[in-house]
Amino acid sequence: MFFPNSFVIALLSLTTSVASHPNHQHHHQHAASHIEKRYALETSYTASNFFDGFTFFTGPDPTDGDVEYITQFEAYLLGYINTNNNQVYLGVDNTTVNPANGRLSVRVQSNQAYTHGLFIADIAHMPGSICGVWPSYWMFGPNFPDSGEIDIIENVNYVFTNQLTLHTSPGCTINIAGSAAGATLLDSNCNDNNGLDGCSVTTTNQNAYGNYFNINGGGVYATLWESTGIKIWFFERGSIPSDITADAPNPSGWGTPLVSFNGGSTCNIDSFFANNNIVFDIDFCGDWAGQLWDSSPCYSVFGGTCDEFVNANPSAFSQAYWLLNSLKVYQ
Numbered sequence: 001m002f003f004p005n006s007f008v009i010a011l012l013s014l015t016t017s018v019a020s021h022p023n024h025q026h027h028h029q030h031a032a033s034h035i036e037k038r039y040a041l042e043t044s045y046t047a048s049n050f051f052d053g054f055t056f057f058t059g060p061d062p063t064d065g066d067v068e069y070i071t072q073f074e075a076y077l078l079g080y081i082n083t084n085n086n087q088v089y090l091g092v093d094n095t096t097v098n099p100a101n102g103r104l105s106v107r108v109q110s111n112q113a114y115t116h117g118l119f120i121a122d123i124a125h126m127p128g129s130i131c132g133v134w135p136s137y138w139m140f141g142p143n144f145p146d147s148g149e150i151d152i153i154e155n156v157n158y159v160f161t162n163q164l165t166l167h168t169s170p171g172c173t174i175n176i177a178g179s180a181a182g183a184t185l186l187d188s189n190c191n192d193n194n195g196l197d198g199c200s201v202t203t204t205n206q207n208a209y210g211n212y213f214n215i216n217g218g219g220v221y222a223t224l225w226e227s228t229g230i231k232i233w234f235f236e237r238g239s240i241p242s243d244i245t246a247d248a249p250n251p252s253g254w255g256t257p258l259v260s261f262n263g264g265s266t267c268n269i270d271s272f273f274a275n276n277n278i279v280f281d282i283d284f285c286g287d288w289a290g291q292l293w294d295s296s297p298c299y300s301v302f303g304g305t306c307d308e309f310v311n312a313n314p315s316a317f318s319q320a321y322w323l324l325n326s327l328k329v330y331q
């Protein structure tokens with residue numbers, strides 16, 4: 001929650017005035033902590049508890065990918081997940097040629113659902129810029145698109161930048177004023193194509209996605225979901241604000257978000273987003289990567305279909321993994 005400026009100024013002047021009166025030291029500290037700790041840590045997912053808080057989705061891929069999502073037990077036995085070095089590793093089959101039912105992979109979803117919040121993901125590695133791959137870090141609620149969907153990190157095939165998207169039921173139109181330079185809104189209607197396309201934003205920071213993200217040791221994605229909008233910041237590994245590192249995040253000091261999805265009078269965010277679970281997955285081909293295969297550089301180089309490429313080239317997916325340091329949820 002943002003305090004109105006006048007309230008913050010009142011607190012600051014209170015702080016100044018009581019600081020000169022030692023008798024009021026207690027009040028001074030109370031006022032100061034009120035300013036600095038506006039968000040309280042609700043859940044911290046790390047290597048020690050991540051797989052207790054997330055459940056493996058093992059149904060057929062709702063987006064028609066060339067993928068078979070496997071159970072936690074199977075993924076563990078095959079070495080596609082681990083918690084080595086206090087990091088959460090989520091990977092795929094990078095050795096099998098022509099897998100029977102699509103390439104084996106994982107899709108995990110938080111047991112806890114959230115409405116509003118500040119979600120801070122410290123990510124050391126994400127699936128690289130690889131033909132056929134469709135990685136995603138996202139949130140969604142029941143009865144798509146009625147409870148909304150927030151796609152925080154997502155793109156397909158051989159690309160080097162993030163494309164962020166909201167999906168809603170009819171009636172939500174957003175703008176992206178206040179987003180980082182290079183952000184381009186493809187469609188302001190978050191129900192575009194019955195919600196399937198949504199309001200999507202392309203970005204230009206190559207350190208925020210895929211190969212360059214990984215070369216730089218990843219970074220932090222901070223998603224602030226409020227009644228007025230949904231803002232998503234990206235910080236490179238070397239530029240993470242100290243208040244984030246200190247578990248006392250203060251978004252008002254973070255500067256320009258990568259993308260600011262602004263609701264306001266054209267989209268009452270609270271009418272369109274509720275009870276979202278957090279998801280990490282690694283998909284192949286399907287309704288997005290597969291659809292774009294023919295128009296991607298992948299087709300120019302490899303020809304054929306997306307599925308043919310994915311099935312025949314397991315070693316192409318050696319870098320198709322998530323490595324998470326932590327995911328912290330603040331309210």
Ligand SMILES: *[C@@H]1O[C@H](CO)[C@@H](O)[C@H](O)[C@H]1NC(C)=O
Pocket residue numbers: 078079080081091092093094318319321
């Ligand atoms: C292939 O995948 C396994 C399991 O996900 C992983 O341990 C291994 O490091 C990957 N291979 C390469 C070359 O990255």
